[in-house]
Amino acid sequence: MKKLKALIIDDEPPARDELKYLLSEYEDIEIVGEADNGLSALKLIEELKPEVVFLDINIPKINGSDVAKHISSVGKLPYVVFVTAYDMHAIEAFEIGALDYLLKPISQHRLYKTLEKIRTFYKDMEWKRQYNPSLEFENKKIEKLAVEKNGRIKLIDLDEIIFAEAYEGDVMVKTKSDNFIYKGTIKSLEEKLKENAFFRVQKSYIVNLNKIIEILPWFKGTYWVVMDDNKKTQIPVGKSQIKELKLLLGLDRDV
Numbered sequence: 001m002k003k004l005k006a007l008i009i010d011d012e013p014p015a016r017d018e019l020k021y022l023l024s025e026y027e028d029i030e031i032v033g034e035a036d037n038g039l040s041a042l043k044l045i046e047e048l049k050p051e052v053v054f055l056d057i058n059i060p061k062i063n064g065s066d067v068a069k070h071i072s073s074v075g076k077l078p079y080v081v082f083v084t085a086y087d088m089h090a091i092e093a094f095e096i097g098a099l100d101y102l103l104k105p106i107s108q109h110r111l112y113k114t115l116e117k118i119r120t121f122y123k124d125m126e127w128k129r130q131y132n133p134s135l136e137f138e139n140k141k142i143e144k145l146a147v148e149k150n151g152r153i154k155l156i157d158l159d160e161i162i163f164a165e166a167y168e169g170d171v172m173v174k175t176k177s178d179n180f181i182y183k184g185t186i187k188s189l190e191e192k193l194k195e196n197a198f199f200r201v202q203k204s205y206i207v208n209l210n211k212i213i214e215i216l217p218w219f220k221g222t223y224w225v226v227m228d229d230n231k232k233t234q235i236p237v238g239k240s241q242i243k244e245l246k247l248l249l250g251l252d253r254d255v
Contacts, residue, residue, distance in 0.1 A: 003030040004122065005048065009041040009064065010034075010056040010083065015104065019054055019083065022111050029115065038062025039250060042070065050078045052118055054102075057084045062247055065096060070247055072097040079118055145192070147173050147180035154180065158196055162211045162229040164189055166204040177230045199248060201225060202238035209248060 006029050010016045016034050023029050032048050035041045039061040045053065053071070057064035068080045079099040083106065099121065100114045144155040160175045164182065171182040171189050182189055190200050197209045207225060214226035216234065223237045223245075237245055 003028050004052055004118065005030050005032045005050040007032065007041070007044055007048065007050045007053045007078070008034040009036075009038070009053060009059060009067070011036045011059045012056075015056070015083075019106065022106060022108060025108070026115060028119070036060075038064065038067045041067050042247070043250075045071065045078065051122060052079045052081060052099075054081050054083050055098075057082060057086070066243070066247060068096045068098060070244070073244075079121060081114055081118075143196075145173065145182065147182050149178075149180050156180065158193070158198075159208070159210070161198075161208050162227050163205060163207045163233065163235060174227075174229055174233070176228070199241075199245060201235060201241050201245060205235050207235060212249070215249075 006023065008016050008019050008031060010019070013036075016036075020031055020034075023031060029052075032050060033044045035044055037060045041053070041055070041059075042062065044050075055064045055067060059067075064082065064084075068082070071078065071080055080097070081100045081102060082098050083102045083104065085104040100117055102110060102114060143158050145158060145161065147154055147156055156173070156175065162174045162176065164174065164186065165172045166186040167181070171184060171186050173180045173182050186200070186204065186206065190198070190206055193206065198206050199209055200206045207227060211228040212225045213228045213232070216224040216226060218224055218236070221242070222239060223242055224234045225237060225245075227233045227235060
């Protein structure tokens with residue numbers, strides 16, 4: 001079995017050192033990084049693409065629960081194992097989608113059982129990938145979107161898209177200086193774009209996170225994003241989406 005890349009996220013150095021020592025007993029686990037806060041954790045996950053993250057809940061900047069929610073919203077990997085001194089978070093951990101839950105101080109026997117579970121899940125996923133060709137096809141990322149204008153079908157690069165807006169039963173896709181129609185729902189477009197840098201800021205809008213040029217605070221804790229199209233379109237952010245948007249943009253303080 002290949003080595004599984006692991007990250008350790010804990011704000012206490014002794015706790016990280018203890019877990020590194022325990023994991024050093026296993027030849028198929030490779031610790032590729034560690035962090036002491038949630039913001040650094042998200043950056044490392046994006047850069048190193050680990051198979052498993054050992055994650056403390058009470059960490060600064062972005063807590064472990066929000067880090068795990070972001071991971072679960074993106075895809076199947078990495079597997080999340082919560083590591084904490086408090087068993088009160090156990091139910092929440094599994095609701096978020098954590099694979100397992102370790103209480104400090106960690107026993108070697110309990111860690112062994114967790115690693116066995118990780119190996120089983122990973123082997124099963126690899127088997128499905130090997131023997132299910134349709135799954136392999138689904139996992140291919142296509143960097144273009146088929147849209148229509150004046151009766152003609154065009155393929156536009158995803159990084160050309162500034163934002164998309166639900167429009168008369170279809171979706172209007174806005175580039176720097178042009179508009180196109182996507183023949184589908186805003187929900188289906190959200191699903192198509194989920195592996196890329198797009199975020200549904202409210203019911204009717206999906207924005208390209210790389211095309212946000214400004215965030216405007218509004219009244220009662222609401223926000224608008226200013227997009228980099230030719231009209232500098234301002235789009236309101238739904239209240240329920242504000243926290244996740246800040247997390248995605250690395251805003252660990254109020255803007």
